[in-house]
Amino acid sequence: MLDTLIKGGTVIDGTGTEPFVADVGIRDGRITAVGQIDEPAQRTIDAKGLHVLPGFVDIHTHYDGQASWDETFAPSIYHGVTTVVMGNCGVGFAPVRPGDRDVLIDLMEGVEEIPGTALTEGMKWNWESFTDYGRALDAQPHSLDFMTLVPHDTLRLYVMGERAARGEPATADDIVQMQDLLRQALLDGACGLAVGSTETHRTAQGRMTPSFEVSPVELNSLAAVLKDLPYRVLQGISDFASPRGAPAEEKARFDCEYAKLEDMAKVAGRPISITWMDRVIAPQQSQWLGDASLASAAKGVDVKLQASPRGIGVFNGLDTTLNLLAAFPSYQAIAHLPAKDRAAQLRDPATRARILSEAPVSLSVEGSSVPPLADFVIQHFEQIAFTLFPLLPSADGSMDYEPLPELSFGAQAKARGVSARELMYDHLAQGDGNNLVYFPIHNYLNGSLDRVREMLMHPHVLCSLGDAGAHVGTICDASISTTMLAHWGLQRTRGEKIALPQVVQMLTQRNALHMGLSDRGVIAAGMKADINLVDFDRLALPMPEIVRDLPMGGRRMIQKSMGYVATLVSGQVVIENGHITDARPGRWTHGAKA
Incomplete structure (x- = not known):
């Protein structure tokens, strides 16, 4: 039977x-x-x-801490995901010496915006080696399968201690020790190595990450460990240096940083996947990266590109990490109130007039990327308002991640002859204080996702980059698999869709094979029974909600x-x-x- x-x-x-x-x-x-x-x-x-x-395979998550207290991998479990890959971007929680636990919490809180208090309280820390970490998690009940990448930052901290935290170069002996630790972790079941050299990542204390600007010798020495082992993968970040000079200088920096990652794949003889987005501050880099991947393939080097199927940005609300009203003194006077009471107070005409008349103060806090972003948006609000959208449900209760440009606060304000800041204020003040503003920073240039479709059609793309488990106070991109299936496969009306069988393959077989998983990702006899039953007529994304x-x-x-x-x-x-x-x-x- x-x-x-x-x-x-x-x-x-x-x-x-x-x-x-x-x-x-x-x-x-x-x-x-x-x-x-x-x-x-x-x-x-x-x-x-x-x-x-x-079942969908999500190759870019940050459940490294959450997996030790949450059995279900929520919210990924709500979106058809059956296998998650953690340890991306070079950050994680193993290997770790007992005295360095707070250092790793500080690192994860700063890089991935996971509350340090939650990590401190929730994590069990019944491990030291990476293998012990995997086995400790495996001993706990979980709903979904999980794979673990070995983070470069944790290797450096384990071997070098404070020298790594200060960004010092590794010695030859340090590198040998890191190689030994990596090799054992890979032999015991880890699926690869993740590196995270980027100027945009900082610890909660504002320090650069331990793996920032490490030498190519160190990177290639670690990559070489993969060469003679069973199939494993590399993962890296493409947040290459932001423009600071002429276009030729920017391209030279890009070529230099890309060459480091390409060399790792060449040395390892294994694929590397790199995060890929259409960055508003460096719009040429997305095309350069797509072209570079094709050029690498022509040389026999396998460079895959992790791309999101929607805009990459943040939510702003009264109860989110990014709160654009928090820069105003009269708002700060009521910030201690529950969101419902704050919203009611904001609707008071005197409070409204006072806040809208005030000059904002700086929100910058050393070590946090969100307040400086808020400062930038506030200082340039009337221009940026053309990419800020009131998050409103459609008639069926779902939300649209490709909003029409004319729905932005900037466009509405221009049409009505009022300020965009005033419109945003009134939107946030409505109801119980749960209203949100959607700010798609990257991937949404020119008011559509047409460029995203081009990226998703690239021959070396991997549908990914949801950061599930991370940036928990500003995004909820664990739902990108549902966006991919519903928006691109079924419902898009503002441009071309993607063939449904291809959409499903990108969520399943393609990601599974990249991770070396030949037992899942396909409905066929003998395969693992990871399966989704979906009613396409009802498939949709409801509004995000804030929970505690x-x-x-x-x-x-x-x-x-x-x-x-x-x-x-x-x-x-x-x-x-x-x-x-x-x-x-x-x-x-x-x-x-x-």
């Missing part, structure tokens, strides 16, 4: 082929057959009218979904109609053994 029989659904199998109607049989966590199946089953799911897809469910009551944003009828991991239903079940089949998923 089968454990589960999914009957009569439309299968999009993850290989890029056209949909077909079939039954799917499951036994012992594996798919036994796809086709006409009459075998009895303990549970039969009527999938007529539903689409049957492989982190340890110590820490705040984060959660965006759920509509239309996912069920998600199965190893044949067990982990979420059904939006409700997380008690099933915990998730395991630490190792890199390939051969």
Whole structure:
């Protein structure tokens, strides 16, 4: 008898082929057959009218801390994800010496905006080596499978201590020790190495990260560890130096930084995936990176590009980390009130007139990237307001991540002959103080996602970059898989969509194969039964909400979904109609053994 029989659904199998109607049989966590199946089953799911897809593989998350207290990997579990990859951008929590735990918390809080209080309270720290970290997490129940990249920053801190924190170069002996630690972690199941050299990442105390501006010798020495091991991957960041001079100088800097990452892939003989976005402060770099990846392939070097299917930006609200009213003295006088009471106070005509008449004060705080961003936006608000949008649900209750330019505060203010700041103030003051402003900083140039579509069609692209588990007070991009499926595969009206079978393949098989996972990402006999049942007629993203469910009551944003009828991991239903079940089949998923 089968454990589960999914009957009569439309299968999009993850290989890029056209949909077909079939039954799917499951036994012992594996798919036994796809086709006409009459075998009895303990549970039969009527999938007529539903689409049957492989579980999604999210290759860029930051659940490194959350995984030690959260069994469910929320919010990814709401968006069809069945396997997550953590440790990206070179930051994480292993290996670690007991005396350096606070250093890693400071690093993660600064780089990925995860509250330090939540990390301090929630993490168990029952590990020192990277292998012990993976095994400690694996001993805990989890809904989803998870893979672990070894972070470069933690290797440096473990071997070099304060010398790494000060950014000192590694000695030859340091490098040998890092190589030994990396090799053992990779042999024991880690899926690769993540590096994170970028000027935009700082610790919560404002220091550069331990791996900022390390030598090519160190990078290549670590990459060389992968060469003779079973398949493993490299991951890096493309936040190359911001423009400071002539275009030729900018291109020279880009070429230099890209060459370091390309050399790592060449030395390792393994693929490297690099974050890829259309950066508003360096608009030429996205084209340069796409072209460079093609040139690398022509030389036999595998450079993949991690791209998001939507704008990369932040939310602003009364209760988010980025609060554009917090720079005004009269707002600061009521900032201690609950959001509902603050909103009511903001609607008071005298308060409104006073705040709108005030000059803003600086919000800059050393070590935090959000207040300086707020300062910049406030100082240039009337210009930036053309890329600030009131976040409002559509008629079906879902939100649109490709808003029309005429809906921006700037465009509305110009049409009505009022200030954009006034419109934003009134939007935030409405209701219970839960209204949000959407600010797509990158990927949304010229008021559309047309450039994003070009990036998603690149032959070396990997649909990713949601940062699930990170930047919890300003974004909720764990939902990008639903954006990819709903917006690009089904609903886009302002331009070309992407063929649905290709969309599904990008979320499943393509990412799985990049990570060396040949047992998932496809609906076929013998494959792992990681499956999504989706009602395309209801598929949508509701509005994000702010919750306080982190340890110590820490705040984060959660965006759920509509239309996912069920998600199965190893044949067990982990979420059904939006409700997380008690099933915990998730395991630490190792890199390939051969």
